[in-house]
Amino acid sequence: MDEKNRIAAGNLSRRGFLAVGSAAAAATALPVGAGEGDEEKPRGIVQWRRLGRTGFRASDVSAGAGASDSNLVRYAYDLGINYFDTAESYGNGEHERVIGGAMEHMDRKKIFITTKLEIKAEDTEQTILDRYAKCLERLKTSYADALYMHAVSSADVVTNEHFHAAIKKLKEDGRVKHAGVSCHGPRGEEGDSMEKVLLAAVNDGRFDLMLLSYNFMNKDEAERVLAACKKADIGTTAMKTAPGAVELPSWDPKNPTGDLLKYIERKEKEGQERAKSIEEIEGWLASQKEAYEQTKEFRDKHGITSVAGLRVAAAKWVLQNPNMHTVCLGMRDFEQVDRFVALSGSRMQVAEARFIDDYRVAYSSSYCRHGCTDCLSQCSEHLPVSTIMRYAYYFSGQGREKEAMSKYARLAHGNGSTCMSCNAPCTGACPHGLDIRANLITAHSLLTIA
Helix, strand or coil: CCHHHHHHHHHHHCCCCCCCCHHHCEEHHHHHCCCHHHCCCCCCCCCEEECHHHCCEEECEEECCCCCCHHHHHHHHHCCCCEEECCCCCCCCHHHHHHHHHHHHCCHHHCEEEEEECCCCCCCHHHHHHHHHHHHHHHCCCCEEEEEECCCCCHHHHHCHHHHHHHHHHHHCCCEEEEEEEECCCECCECCCHHHHHHHHHHHCCCCEEEEECCCCCCHHHHHHHHHHHHHCCEEEEECCCCCCCCCCCCCCCCCCHHHHHHHHHHHHCCCCHHHHHHHHHHHHHHHHHHHHHCHHHHHHHCEEECHHHHHHHHHHHHCCCCCCEEEECCCCHHHHHHHHCCCCCCCCHHHHHHHHHHHHHCHHHCCCCCCCCCHHHCCCCCCHHHHHHHHHHHHHHCCHHHHHHHHHCCCCCCHHHHHHCCCCCCCCCCCCCCHHHHHHHHHHHHCCC
């Protein structure tokens, strides 16, 4: 792509980083500064890692959901990224179309394309084949290198014979090369831990690839899975590499708006005085503010201004583990492509390692661990807490606003709206000190249309 076209396309897709607070805030000065010398002149991918028994040598930095412009995919490819991850559910197939739009400009034999299907209880071999055929149509390719079971939340699902029968037929027809599995952990009280699901997939023996959550705040479970994958020579891809949280909604007690206003109005219909509702709202906002203030020393020390530094430092941390073959990052604009590609082959500096250590301590009580279920027994509404917070992470940390809101809407009444009138029996249930109620109310405000 010539520079003129690159700039033109960039102007179409560039949007300022969404301001996020709490654990999603990050330092631009320290962690980004350590790698920013390369940012204006991207050097391209410099390291490739063998993707387990697939034998494919994947770029250590790969591209996941996020791109809304085929020019971004072409640009990432031109800089050496050769692994592209997508799914049927990403924008209802739109992300597959974005990759498909770039397909004619890439050497198909030199890239690795993965797509994913959520396997439903009613699925048969034929429905899986039919849905996958539409994936290929959107991708504009005759085959995918891997088809994944997407977001598996129960160990029982990995043995689904309809999926494996479909994979067998697709391999015979040359329409897929490998089978994979991705897991975010259980959804609410239903399902199993990420570790249990993925170890079951390792033991099943039919999966060549795994996509799993892995970051410096939530690493122990993933590292046990990585050890098993290494032993079985299974290819591994990291997702959810940067811990994240959401900012507080705007609040003016004299002029409340959005869901906070709806809450006040609903409570008034129930007979509660407006002043009491305002007192309740200010109570949970105050608890969030307290957690934010507790990190002031950290923010001052590292000059925290935006989310960019955290994503860079977190991805670089993952790259230090040779058992993780590629780090899959959502790239929403040309600037992010440049920034992440520059991480290829990098090593953490002392200052960056200190940042990671400081962050882990300062924000331990502000990060809802992906897939964690420790608090669920104390939730009277049985809400899928970590799932809701994951959707908030998609919105705030990855720019996948529409997808996040759509997924949240499917929870119907099993969402954070119930927390507003709840007496919070979950208080103190998080072993890391997260204020569950306040975070779920904040996530609800973020993920619903005011």
